[in-house]
Amino acid sequence: MITRVLVTGATGFVAGQVITELLEHGYAVRATVRDLSATGKRAHLAEAAARLGGDLEFAAADLDRETGWEAAVSGCAAVFHVASPFPAAPPDNENELITTAVEGTLRVLRAAAASGSVRRVVLTSSIAAITHGHDVHDVVRTEADWSVVEKSAAYQKSKTLAERAAWDFVAALPAAARFELVAVNPGMILGPVQSATATSTSHEPVRLLLSGGVPGSPRVGWATVDVRDLAVLHRLALETPAAAGQRYVAAGEHVWMRDFGRTLAAEFGPRGYRVPTRVLPDLLVRAIALFDKTIRLTVPTLGIEERLSSEKARRELGWTMRPVRGSLLDTAESLIQHGVVPGPRRAAAPVPARSTSA
Template identity: 60%
Template sequence: MAIVLVTGATGFVAGHCVRELLEHGYQVRATVRDLDAVGRRTHLVELADRLGGAVEFVQADLTADDGWDVAVKDCDYVLHVASPIPGGGEESEQAMVEAAVEGTLRVLRAAAVNPTVRRVVLTSSIVTVNLGHDVDKVCTEQDFSNPDRLTGYDKSKALAERAAREFVDGAPSLGFDLVTLHPPMILGPLLHPQTNISHEPVIRLLGRTVPGSLDVGWSTVDVRDLARAHRLALETPEAGGQRYICGGEHVWMREMAGILAAEFGPRGFTVPSRTLPHWLVKLAALTDDTVKRVVPALGTRERVSAEKARAELGLTFLPVAQSVLDTAESLLTHGIVTAPAPRRWTRRRRTA
């Protein structure tokens, strides 16, 4: 039975990768930053019990060298899903870049001295493909974002992929090859009460913490499809050395609002239906970092092609409406968004 190391196993994507691997008979070893934080991995233990598998937990932090040799030892494959995100603010950009780059190199160095490792799959991002280009076009795996035109998280992901490829290309005698996956907005159900930035539009629309939709749209992928892409990237011999965009159907935020309103309106939710003007969004961005991040994308469609992943990995994508609704149901189940209180009707007293 092949052993697969999954880094950052308590994260949203990594948890679904663990599930996918267990469902297909793999033995899973999972890194966590703190072995004593048992509560953060309870859902994975329960998942393994339900699927009849087992997950071995090891302690390893991307910001430190300790633990990685032990984590990788005897593994056949590595899914490097984790990506450290230090605190916000401009002063943290260098720390974010260093953490992403050095963390990726720590995993690769550990794999390099372990003769059993055959392939490393790196969870990158669409931001390493489709940003900073002078020409408006449909981006493919041939495109690389220019890190000099990026900031913050986007820059850290681009430089981490570059560092990974330079490491592998500079050591031709390595016993493993590298595959990188490039997902856009990741939707789908939570395995435990932990969200990421991709959940924000659904959280804000369903929780009505915004007065309307922003004029933005995204290529999307369901986390269950993305987990499957990780497994397929391990199992497809021809995938070695390749990049794969894992971007499915595009959705505008206003379309997302319509999907949510149709399902949850009859259940008492009031989902805002209007689209906010650009000037108002830019004003809100002055005090909201999440909104600030999408201002450059106002009015633009995210144009990427996943034909390579479809053709070479056999990847398919769930309909975006299903992903949006499953995300919403999951947010309610885990208490991230609360249902509105039932309306109380009072009978008016008739007066003479």
């Protein structure tokens, strides 16, 4: 019997890969979109379903509205709640961001509890709910850690409070209505995009470096994960009985933005892309941040290394991650292919054969 599952936020970067992964493994997928008439934004998903011979349908539902969620969840055995707001710049009112994240999550969970069919919900959280607001940074963080809300910025607050609300909601349900909850906490998500519209904020460093949109790299970096590996982890979080009630960090080694630049320059420089490899002084970044809201997001993390362990996911779910270099280059190639990054600004040199080895 084919299992039908719901994936929220269908047109997003992560949700698209989760949908593809599920279709490849024989699941029937219902996916939520805000506007059913905007078929262009989900054309890549319809094409993937046709290619795979998969069962994919769409339902209208919005995190900011109560309507649509019960119908979307109806008949589904599981829910992947992937949709969540992510600001491109610090919000003027952080409460709006937090409210959407928390209330949107609760809307999905209430519908799941009322459905009578949902047995497990896999929640896409973030390491933002783990690593922020701590006074000590030189520590390897795990699923046992939680961000300190009072000392965190708006996005980190929203992810922490939304995940906390999910665990509290499930714990408070009567036994007859209770479903199993699993949280997946990814780091910075690299990997190829499926369309020009299915990009995310995590692509910005790669886009800026390739397009020459920055003169160099701030002293920032990230613990990364490939979106394709993350999609596999979501599926394993559903299929593994022992995953119920667990959190799973999905983040590998920390990589500095300067190393992004050096890798991209070595690979794409011969093709005509002028990728900056210098490191910008902190003082300059702070000065730019006074006028640029996007750069302002990086200031709190200058010089801080994200150190996390994904050992639990490896040990309990048998999950593995591919090398960062290949993920980075695949990201860049897809941004170029889909026109997110313009063509090179100077004539290209002869291109040597590409190697994706680590």
